[in-house]
Amino acid sequence: MEEKEISKAVIRRLPRYYRYLGELIESGVERISSSELSSRMKVTASQIRQDLNNFGGFGQQGYGYNVKFLYSEIAKILGLDKKHNVIIIGAGNLGHAIANYVAFEKRGFIMTALFDINPERIGKKIRDIEVLPLSELEAYIKENEVDIATLTIPKTAAKEVAERLVNCGVKAIWNFAHTDLNLPEDVLVENVHLSESLMRLSYNITSVEKSREEQK
Amino acid sequence: MEEKEISKAVIRRLPRYYRYLGELIESGVERISSSELSSRMKVTASQIRQDLNNFGGFGQQGYGYNVKFLYSEIAKILGLDKKHNVIIIGAGNLGHAIANYVAFEKRGFIMTALFDINPERIGKKIRDIEVLPLSELEAYIKENEVDIATLTIPKTAAKEVAERLVNCGVKAIWNFAHTDLNLPEDVLVENVHLSESLMRLSYNITSVEKSREEQK
Incomplete structure (x- = not known):
């Protein structure tokens, strides 16, 4: 019943973990360390450990994460094991x-x-x-x-x-x-x-243009 | 140049302000208080005041916000005044x-x-x-x-x-x-x-189902 305490921010990130783990399975990767996953996903390794510890710490010291197991556990949390x-x-x-x-x-x-x-x-x-x-x-x-x-x-x-x-x-x-x-x-x-979403992109374009003009 | 200090969270909310203000213009509303805007948008009035103060405080005590002016100012911040x-x-x-x-x-x-x-x-x-x-x-x-x-x-x-x-x-x-x-x-x-996005919805459905089962 740990799920109850999980923050919204973690939930927002879970589908992205799920996607990356799916890609790892597709390319035949069976296990991965938090630091490898970190460099692929461009989040810190400690963030990954923290996030995944919410669900009981699937990683093992010196072994890393079992990709398929973690993938199926996250699937369950996200309700993807049901129709x-x-x-x-x-x-x-x-x-x-x-x-x-x-x-x-x-x-x-x-x-x-x-x-x-x-x-x-x-x-x-x-x-x-x-x-x-x-x-x-x-x-x-x-x-x-x-x-x-x-x-x-x-x-x-x-x-x-x-x-x-x-x-x-x-x-x-x-x-x-x-x-x-x-x-x-x-x-x-x-x-x-x-x-x-398009407006956020437009905001960022505008900000970059502004800071470029200011550097001139 | 106040824009530089604006947090990502504020930026995320701006398009929503823009949308609501656009709807107000469509329905002929010329000015609105932060508390009225608050009850429509379901965010607190103080959040609205804080967010909009980032851009120099468009509101006037006892008058509220000039809808068209605020709409066009937010448009500029979002870069919507350019093609x-x-x-x-x-x-x-x-x-x-x-x-x-x-x-x-x-x-x-x-x-x-x-x-x-x-x-x-x-x-x-x-x-x-x-x-x-x-x-x-x-x-x-x-x-x-x-x-x-x-x-x-x-x-x-x-x-x-x-x-x-x-x-x-x-x-x-x-x-x-x-x-x-x-x-x-x-x-x-x-x-x-x-x-x-669909997975987040599925997560929420699963959470609700779980808490319902636990209440039984």
Whole structure:
């Protein structure tokens, strides 16, 4: 039950550990020291030891970490050892991109249906996932287990659809709409605000330009 | 020159202020107190005052913030008062989604070209943005100003393409490939790792389930 005390910062870093360990497995590496992992990931070795000690110290002095074991332990912590059924609301380009991304499925995220209001999209299939009319959302959720709903629709529609999802009992939303959803506290929302990410890049470009001008 | 001392945490929050202020302008609000803004944004009023004081205290006692003025000041800090030319490498669904998102252009991010290796995609247009063959990348960058390169290609190709971009002098990369690029320090990289975002959601779902089971 150590997980309870884990800080948000550690949680934010865990998927990155998971990704690096996955890459190590792919390249046939069986064990790795914290200092090797440190130079690859560009975080300090002591940070790595600290982070991983949260889960009971998987490393052994003089041996390092067993890559496969650590990978599967982090997978469990992240809930990747279970299946999650995911629906996507909005079958535009972004919805397509997500439905097409098979790597999600390897990690247990099963895309089960897309929903849209555009008659030209309804009935089409992305891989073998059907695009259903949004009017069938409630009926679908009643009959199928839905763990995560992905919103890839404009912000004007996002709030209303999010409320419909919550009314049907959906407890986790992956939100790509450029707005905050303001849902009840027991609903988990993970936001991906692409425009905010682009603005951070733009801020950094501007800062670099400014400091260059000042050095002249 | 106050900007130099601004912490990363403040920078992370700025785009969100910008978004909220934009929504206020859209709904005709001309001024707002920090406490009103606080209840909308669900951060404390003192946090808002502290954050905005970094830029010289735009608020006035008893008046609050002038929404349009604050919006345009934050735009300047974020570099949104300048144009940025953006290319997209990878004209798949995600590249399409980004090229189609006109809101980026309103904020000064001008999508000028897409690149791909797939002959079926080359020559097509998304809005009026042409898909060019990836082999023309270097020639294009020589002849056109490119401020930001967006990578919407698989991780296996991302590192090589990123190096080509850097060799051509591109200084900012918006990376959607599920890998770290390990580029020279003077190259700005903003990562959007969608699978890590989904894993954080999955972690939170798992935590909630665990604590529910323990309460039984």
